[in-house]
Amino acid sequence: MFNEEQYFGEFGGRYVPEALSSALDELDRAYRRLKDDNEFKHELESELNDYVGRPSPLYLADNLTSNLSGSKIYLKLESHNHTGAHKINNAVGQALVARELGKNVLIAETGAGQHGLATATVAARFGMGCKVFMGEVDMKRQYPNVYLMRLLGADVIPVPHGTRTLKDAINATLKYWIENIEDCHYLLGSALGPHPYPAMVRDFQSVIGREVREQIMEKEGRLPDMLVACVGGGSNALGLFHPFMDQENIRMIGVEAGGRGDGPGEHATRIAVSQPKPGIAHGYLSYFLQDENGQLLPTHSVSAGLDYAGIGPEHAWLYKEGRTEYVSVRDHEAVEAYKVLAGSEGIIPALESSHAVAFALKEAPKHGGDHIMVVNISGRGDKDIFITAALTDKDNWKNFLKEEACDV
Amino acid sequence: MCELDIAGGRLSLMTHVVAGYPDLESSLELAVAMADSGSDMIEVQIPFSDPLADGPVIMKANQVALDAGMTPVQALEMVRELRVSTGIPVFVMTYANIPYSMGLKRFVTMALEADVNGLIIPDIPFDSSLQEFFKLVSEHRLNNIYVVSPDMEPGRLRDAIGSSSGFVYTTLRVGITGADRGNISTKGLEFVRTVKRYTTLPVAAGFGISSPEQFRSLEGIADIGVIGSKLIKIYDTSGAHGVEKFVKRCVSDHL
Numbered sequence: 213m214f215n216e217e218q219y220f221g222e223f224g225g226r227y228v229p230e231a232l233s234s235a236l237d238e239l240d241r242a243y244r245r246l247k248d249d250n251e252f253k254h255e256l257e258s259e260l261n262d263y264v265g266r267p268s269p270l271y272l273a274d275n276l277t278s279n280l281s282g283s284k285i286y287l288k289l290e291s292h293n294h295t296g297a298h299k300i301n302n303a304v305g306q307a308l309v310a311r312e313l314g315k316n317v318l319i320a321e322t323g324a325g326q327h328g329l330a331t332a333t334v335a336a337r338f339g340m341g342c343k344v345f346m347g348e349v350d351m352k353r354q355y356p357n358v359y360l361m362r363l364l365g366a367d368v369i370p371v372p373h374g375t376r377t378l379k380d381a382i383n384a385t386l387k388y389w390i391e392n393i394e395d396c397h398y399l400l401g402s403a404l405g406p407h408p409y410p411a412m413v414r415d416f417q418s419v420i421g422r423e424v425r426e427q428i429m430e431k432e433g434r435l436p437d438m439l440v441a442c443v444g445g446g447s448n449a450l451g452l453f454h455p456f457m458d459q460e461n462i463r464m465i466g467v468e469a470g471g472r473g474d475g476p477g478e479h480a481t482r483i484a485v486s487q488p489k490p491g492i493a494h495g496y497l498s499y500f501l502q503d504e505n506g507q508l509l510p511t512h513s514v515s516a517g518l519d520y521a522g523i524g525p526e527h528a529w530l531y532k533e534g535r536t537e538y539v540s541v542r543d544h545e546a547v548e549a550y551k552v553l554a555g556s557e558g559i560i561p562a563l564e565s566s567h568a569v570a571f572a573l574k575e576a577p578k579h580g581g582d583h584i585m586v587v588n589i590s591g592r593g594d595k596d597i598f599i600t601a602a603l604t605d606k607d608n609w610k611n612f613l614k615e616e617a618c619d620v
Numbered sequence: 621m622c623e624l625d626i627a628g629g630r631l632s633l634m635t636h637v638v639a640g641y642p643d644l645e646s647s648l649e650l651a652v653a654m655a656d657s658g659s660d661m662i663e664v665q666i667p668f669s670d671p672l673a674d675g676p677v678i679m680k681a682n683q684v685a686l687d688a689g690m691t692p693v694q695a696l697e698m699v700r701e702l703r704v705s706t707g708i709p710v711f712v713m714t715y716a717n718i719p720y721s722m723g724l725k726r727f728v729t730m731a732l733e734a735d736v737n738g739l740i741i742p743d744i745p746f747d748s749s750l751q752e753f754f755k756l757v758s759e760h761r762l763n764n765i766y767v768v769s770p771d772m773e774p775g776r777l778r779d780a781i782g783s784s785s786g787f788v789y790t791t792l793r794v795g796i797t798g799a800d801r802g803n804i805s806t807k808g809l810e811f812v813r814t815v816k817r818y819t820t821l822p823v824a825a826g827f828g829i830s831s832p833e834q835f836r837s838l839e840g841i842a843d844i845g846v847i848g849s850k851l852i853k854i855y856d857t858s859g860a861h862g863v864e865k866f867v868k869r870c871v872s873d874h875l
Contacts, residue, residue: 493715
């Protein structure tokens with residue numbers, strides 16, 4: 213009775229208690245119907261254009277390109293979207309699906325807060341209730357987004373369990389959904405979790421790659437040689453990669469968070485460093501960082517959005533098939549890339565996206581000027597100011613915080 | 621499959637322990653105390669870092685057990701000791717990644733060596749890619765207890781019940797463990813009756829049973845009542861002795 217439709221090769225599936233089966237079936241049916249429905253497609257497109265601000269620019273980073281004297285580097289600026297990241301593409305899409313299902317409350321997990329912010333935003337836009345679950349560790353390090361979510365009317369619920377980061381927020385949201393299935397839609401933020409989420413989220417994010425295809429043809433008259441994106445759960449990467457899957461000669465590089473070392477708990481590199489280990493958690497089968505007994509390991513990354521023990525099942529499959537490649541970038545390299553891009557192009561990337569930039573800085577000089585690389589700037593870096601300022605301008609930042617605290 | 625020895629139609633009690641909570645020895649002692657005070661069968665949970673069907677009480681117990689170093693192998697050894705010392709049926713509850721990461725064959729072999737009466741793994745659906753799991757348990761005549769939920773679509777519910785052996789585990793509400801919301805709903809009881817109509821297997825009911833009165837209200841409706849989170853709460857405040865008293869109160873009226 214194996215239901216193959218829920219899988220990418222051996223990965224994916226729907227490893228959840230039966231309490232969720234009817235809600236997931238209902239979602240699956242609704243999404244299948246809507247994705248080919250012209251009225252739905254039209255409404256999604258008009259929301260993406262008029263509200264999100266699409267298409268996002270494909271920008272030739274000419275200073276960086278000439279400084280590195282290698283590949284021609286294009287940046288896909290998802291950072292220019294409303295709410296400052298790619299997350300809104302999926303949030304708008306799923307909110308429209310939720311409205312079709314008659315659900316009036318959106319619930320979501322968030323790590324960096326970008327997906328929570330996007331969900332709170334679309335909830336306000338469509339007049340829906342909103343609850344965002346966020347690990348206590350992440351609430352502390354991404355406080356600007358916590359404030360903004362609350363301003364938008366969302367209830368931000370701290371998750372005190374486990375590692376108090378993204379994985380625990382996913383568990384908490386799934387559990388809240390099981391308890392409140394009638395009126396809630398779980399607006400999952402990455403291409404992971406039980407079927408149909410991995411495929412649905414990928415589809416909503418594929419607008420990134422579709423635009424890149426058109427834009428690069430206009431600018432260069434040909435397709436790029438290499439696509440680069442950071443990979444936490446993996447939705448911005450799949451969104452960029454997927455529309456190019458028919459092009460066998462394009463290399464696709466996913467950049468994982470190398471954290472501060474290779475030891476357990478020091479990074480969030482599921483694939484790139486050692487032999488990846490398949491496991492089952494959070495409703496899907498994929499590669500997970502886990503100990504010898506199958507317990508998920510804690511993770512670390514300077515960027516909350518990449519700080520997660522699992523990777524979306526389609527990535528696991530694409531890796532196993534040899535279609536995509538994965539590399540790892542350390543915290544300090546990402547922070548350095550953040551500074552480099554700010555200085556050379558006047559663009560401040562999110563710490564997540566800075567991982568992709570860091571790889572590009574190392575890779576570009578290996579190629580000639582006829583090599584075209586597209587790097588996804590999945591989000592902008594304003595939200596990271598409390599982390600980056602403390603790392604790059606410590607004394608001034610400390611004084612500022614002290615004075616502010618006194619004034620308040 | 622091995623038939624369960626469920627005494628003449630009366631309501632049986634299955635109590636739940638998390639292996640290794642608060643430590644290995646105490647959890648074994650607690651399980652033995654449950655058996656001694658009248659529990660008919662024990663559900664031993666192998667702790668997992670991300671227990672998706674569990675509320676805060678059992679989740680915390682899982683974490684404490686893991687922090688104390690509990691492993692799946694130790695948990696199965698504990699089950700074996702429990703089987704030997706009490707002789708009552710013991711069911712192992714856990715999540716998919718525990719058998720999956722150990723290797724399904726090795727896990728089933730170890731479960732058989734521990735003389736387990738059945739497995740309860742709520743996140744391996746019958747239509748998942750782990751068909752090997754269902755094949756292994758049926759080849760080795762190990763009961764695979766399927767957990768079904770009130771809002772399942774009828775076709776799926778029938779298929780799920782059909783893939784169950786030993787007994788069928790119904791949840792009295794759509795939710796996670798540990799709800800303490802007063803009376804069991806009519807909808808929940810109706811669901812147990814529906815499941816009874818679909819199967820000749822015994823039917824267990826759980827999720828939200830937190831008093832002896834609630835347990836006894838299942839008499840004549842379910843074959844087995846399952847109590848979990850409530851017992852951990854009692855254990856946390858009044859120790860194994862408190863749990864014994866509670867178990868005795870549950871079973872005394874129908875003795």
